[in-house]
Amino acid sequence: MSTFSKICSAIAVLVILMAGGAWFAFEAYTRSPMQEESREVPLVVPDGASFNQVIDDMARQGAVTYPFAFRVLVRIRKQQQQLKAGEYLINTGWTPERLLQELIRGKGVLYTLSFQEGLPWWDVAKKIEQQGFARAEDFSKVIHDPAFLKKNNIPFSSAEGFLFPETYKLHKPKVLNEASAENVASMLVHMFWQKTSSVWGDDVPDTKVLQKILILASLVEKETAIASERELVAGVYRNRLERGMRMQADPTIIYGLGQDFDGNIRRADIRNKNNEYNTYQHRGLPPGPICSPGLEAINAAMDPAQHDYLFFVAKGDGSHKFSKTLKEHNKAVRKFQLGKKK
Template identity: 55%
Template sequence: MKKALTVSMGTIAALILFASLFAWQQARSFLDTAPEEVGQEVHIRIRPGMSFDKVAAALHEKHVITSVSKFRLLARYRKLTGSIQAGEFIVNTGWTPDQVLDMLVKGMPVQYRLQFPEGLAWWDVAKAVEAQEFARAGDFRQVIHDPAFLKENNIPFDNAEGFLFPETYLMDKPEIMTPRTAWDTASRLVKTFWAKTSPLWPAGPPPAEELRRILTIASLVEKETSVPEERALVAGVYVNRIRRNMLLQADPTIIYGIGPAFNGNITRADLRNATNPYNTYSHPGLPPTPICSPGLESIRAALSPQQHAYLYFVARGDGSHQFSKTLQEHNAAVAKYQLRRGRR
């Protein structure tokens, strides 16, 4: 009896050892072997709040791992089941499970470029956002006019015009464009505005009306010149005209007032249309709001306009402008640059 018990105990021990060796061999095989010898890149999107098991199932479905349960055990052993990042990741079917797990925990999510230049009106920013697949233009429009959005982002105006900072952004691209993705995208643009402009007002942003004045002049500067050396000059012209109670007579403001329907030509009727609140040929002072998203240098120019006696400027045709102190000088410059170009 004792001999039989000894044999049984030996058999059990041998079975346990065999099972342990088999489990160890299976574990080593899982850890050391990629699903495919010649791997290929696979995109995996992990949504916020997604459980580890759902992540593992998605990886298994795309042939990035060979076993959900073994991948879960690996993550538990490394105490990383709660450390998976949200976002879109590029993994490879030629990677080991450890490499896949490291990417999801420590790797950089895929980011896409959203970019648009200085000087776009909000509806053109909305088009750019939609064309680059970050949000629908209609959702974007609603968001930047939403009082809750404006309050959350410290915008004291009726919409976010002037605060949609022109920049090249690296962002996560949504699977589906929704009102929420429009909100998040617009928030990123406005937060960048505040971050970029904060050094300009170390004591904090100016009061609402002063901020409106600064951004409106900056938007005019942005639309009128692309020559860096001229920005402060142009800002100074507008400041001088306002001080003298002269009409600004800025074509870009009329165009903004016409809106997306503008066909590229300003007519005499447009110049005389007093129902357009942005018609600075009819209404004195600055237009009601900024007319585009100005860049940082145009905002600097509006904060520190150059002091001079110029009241007029006209395009030379090469991107630069001729500045004049009197109407007589201005008319001569128009004849020289504009009329001559028209004859050509």
């Protein structure tokens, strides 16, 4: 073999070794943490942004090491056009391979939306607005829209009672409008049907029964936070209904007063017959739920306790004194509400 051929062969071997070494180093790069110190870095990917722009942005924040190698990874995987716009929280402890997958899957950051049992729809709307998922005004329009109610099998004039109290994880919308409000409202109602399937299974109550259950459950939710009392309270209201008595529930008056309620129920409020939710003046259950109850209250409304109680009064410690007669009830009122022994 001539000297020239030997040199060419040596160069070829050297090139192969260098290429193999480069490939080995590249593969090691894709599978190793980008940084030894793990930290979270917020990243916003705008609509229409290219991978090159995003990689430059990540490099400026120190979130990706060896940006050239990351560009090569994107090209090798042929995923230049698969970048998803959105808001991300990336971690410098991730491998480049995982970072790429996060950016093309587009799941982004999930935020928490949370509210407790017993809130009326306007307080739910405020929380949704405060947490940046929809405007309260848009949410109100959606949950009172007959088309929305029909689509979601809601037999009331609003979605009150169906806005299931839960902790949700979701993306924040780019634009706050009626569409984003409907997305949130649909999610809450879907959760209601999903959770209550454990109560009635496939045998969903007919419209009238469902209305009665949800209204009664909302009263139970507002009247007591003590688990052991829920069935008792439901039983009191069932007994009153069976005897044709008025419910005489303060929370119904409050709901009828709406967002104007200032914290005090006045004698005029109790006497107000124009308030259709005033169960001191109108017999039977109010026309609709007065809040969105939790699953425990719904269970209590489905199966009230069997007893002879017709009255209950708050004892001041969160619990209630239950009575069978008006005489017993008046005595309990004097003791627990008026501070008298007799």
